[in-house]
Amino acid sequence: MVGQRVVGEINVGCGECELCRTGDPRHCSKRTVLGIVGRDGAHAEFLRLPLMNLLPVPEKIADEHAVFAEPLAAACGIMERTPVTKDKKVAVIGDGKLGLLCAQAMALTGAPVLLIGHHPEKMRIAERRGIETATAKNAAGKRHEFDVVVEASGSASAFDTAVCLLRPRGVLVLKSTFHGTSEINAATIVVNEISIIGSRCGRLAPALDLLKKGAIDVDSLISxxxxxxxxxxxxxxxxxxxxxxxxxxx
Ligand SMILES: [Zn+2]
Known part of the structure; x- marks a missing residue:
């Protein structure tokens, strides 16, 4: 690995617990996380990760694209938590980096994806990839149409929007961490039997694969x-x- 360009899985497990032994330390209770929990991140002069966390970056991927490996892995991680197939209608709330990566990653499954945002220039990035876009106001007419709604805006009000958009027994994926607590209308969730799932980190290998194929427009995400x-x-x-x-x- 010496001298090679690499990307690193940010979660470092204890190596001993049941989760770590199955090769997935993302939920190890003793984990450290690069730049987040107990481990210097990429703003430090030096940082350390175990060799097993490192993946070589294929030559075809430019540095400025490789830096998207981790957030793109997080976007792909949604599909680890709930199946997204071409017969599922998907909405993504939020037109920031995360929302744009989530929408693009899920659109690759063939599922029709609607990106809900309010920045025309950011929504155009998705539109260029064949993803439909709408403002929250325009999307309000699409009540109960979606099988999967991903909340990637970080805004507390998006929770209610997401619940309105979901069909009965739909899946709400919480991708952004709200700051503060949000009130939820539990009755609608019970009556419509909505599943709410959280999604955090994904795996780097599939993300590198997508970057290598040029399947995701990351150039437009660099301001x-x-x-x-x-x-x-x-x-x-x-x-x-x-x-x-x-x-x-x-
Ligand atoms: Zn562990």
Missing amino acids: EEYPLRDGLLAMERGAKKGILKVLLRP
């Missing part, structure tokens, strides 16, 4: 790029509303 010496400016820009991915080039 700006800066040399490392302008790192502080890049951080500032990345935190601005409406900005998608900001890249730092070492």
Whole structure:
């Protein structure tokens, strides 16, 4: 691996528990997580991951595309939690990076996907990939039409929107972590027998495969790029509303 370009699975398990022994440390109770729990992330001068977490980046994938491996894996991770096939109608709420990756990844299954957002220039990224788009207002007319709705906007009000869009026995996938607590209308969920599932990290190998095939438009998700010496400016820009991915080039 020395000298090779790699991407790394961010969850590092204890290696001993039942989950780790089956090769999936994502829910190991003693896990550390790169840049999130007990382990320096990619803003540190050096970072460490076990060799088993590393996957070589195929030559065909440019650096600026490879950096999408982890969020794209998270998008693909939805399909680990609930099946998405071409006979399922899917809606994704949120036109940020995560929503755009989720919509593109799920559209590859052949399922008709509707992306609900409110930034025309971001929705166009999805439209160029044959994904239908709508504002929340326009989507309100599509009550009970969807088999799967993915909440990727991080807005608390999106929960109710999602429940309205789902057909009875539909599946609501919570992909973004709300800050704060959200009130839910439990009665509708019971009456319509809605399943609510959470989805966090996916696997890197299928994401690298999609990037290698050029199956996902990630170029359009890069808003700006800066040399490392302008790192502080890049951080500032990345935190601005409406900005998608900001890249730092070492
Ligand atoms: Zn473990």
